[in-house]
Amino acid sequence: NAGVMQNPRHLVRRRGQEARLRCSPMKGHSHVYWYRQLPEEGLKFMVYLQKENIIDESGMPKERFSAEFPKEGPSILRIQQVVRGDSAAYFCASSSAGPLSEQYFGPGTRLTVT
Amino acid sequence: GQQVMQIPQYQHVQEGEDFTTYCNSSTTLSNIQWYKQRPGGHPVFLIQLVKSGEVKKQKRLTFQFGEAKKNSSLHITATQTTDVGTYFCPIAAGNKLTFGGGTRVLVKP
Secondary structure, eight states, rough: OOOOOOEEEEEEOOOOOOOOEEEEOOOTEEEEEEEETTEEEEEEEEEETTTEEEEOOOOOOOSSEEEEOSSSSSEEEEEEEEOOGGOOOEEEEEEETTTOOEEOOOOEEEEEEO | OOOOEEEEEEEEETTTTEEEEEEEEEEEOOOOEEEEEOOSOOOEEEEEOSSSTTTEETTTTTEEOOSSSSSEEESSSSOOOOGGGEEEEEEETTTEEOOOOOOOEEOOO
């Protein structure tokens, strides 16, 4: 039973480029969450999605960031025109029930903006 | 919004010793979860506590939910090097888990 999968594991982008992070939830999970983690800090909630719907995006920056979870395929976190401050680890998690149930995290994507 | 404070921020433990880390909330919680993140790794779910005064054990780990459901503790006995990592107790409320800074555990062999 494969866990949550994320790719790429490491991503290097120059300032101004776009970053696309992918997340495939655990089989049978329809709830997906994205978190950002800066070094030596806790995880910050970004967005909660179910298939084809954004349920809560209260943690997403207003500009340049977007997320989707299409009917088919992985969830995508997209960062346009990246800046150095976007450098962080981005974790995706999934759950079988809603956000109050246990969440299973993927290995993360380490984004470095040069 | 709801916030959780974890103490201590850092815990240096001699291998074989016991230690406890605490989570404190300013508001009553419906439930609390515990996660462990190894250095360079991702958070891994450990346990969820729901009932007032609930105590759950996993081998050398004992989790407790306070009677007032405002705090929780994790006690580890006979610490091993495999216990190294950061332990988080995010609050599950609304549509999200809200993480604090965690307790970073370092084990001295």
